[in-house]
Amino acid sequence: GAVVSQHPSRVICKSGTSVKIECRSLDFQATTMFWYRQFPKQSLMLMATSNEGSKATYEQGVEKDKFLINHASLTLSTLTVTSAHPEDSSFYICSAREPDRVALGYTFGSGTRLTVV
């Protein structure tokens, strides 16, 4: 089945620094990937839709200059949290689905626990 690999699984960074999170589709090509954020005891919140070869589409209220998304190939999307602050501490998850195979659902990466100190 489809596998999505996400790295790193955990990261601790200092305020003001930037953190890059990678999301790779291992055995399929994903023209579209999704980036979510999840705060404790809350549901998934879609941050942006990442489209290969074009600019990402950001949800309302998500700062595109702070959360930089690059989808340079059909198997890799990256999310960079720039100038991180403690309030950016959260669980970030990417997902993708195999084109034309909707019934298989959307496969999620294992998530990245970001802690900004």
Added chain:
Amino acid sequence: GQNIDQPTEMTATEGAIVQINCTYQTSGFNGLFWYQQHAGEAPTFLSYNVLDGLEEKGRFSSFLSRSKGYSYLLLKELQMKDSASYLCAVGDSNYQLIWGAGTKLIIKP
């Protein structure tokens, strides 16, 4: 607007059956998904319904009624490991998932 409703929390007993309901109002419909999420982990896919009726997969079954905007996830022979959050999501006209807030299921011995 788009809206998905499911109960916040449910409690059931090991070995019993539990039904988690989900109602939705979305712009367009391209299937309804159920996901399981254990604390601190990413969601895992459970089921997909695009036509009315019941889909059975082992101990888990999912039902859909498009005319009523309603689905349920049925879990049988509950095990302690089934304690998790269950997320209902609907694919809209752009195949983007609209997520419910999730139902936290607590299994008691």
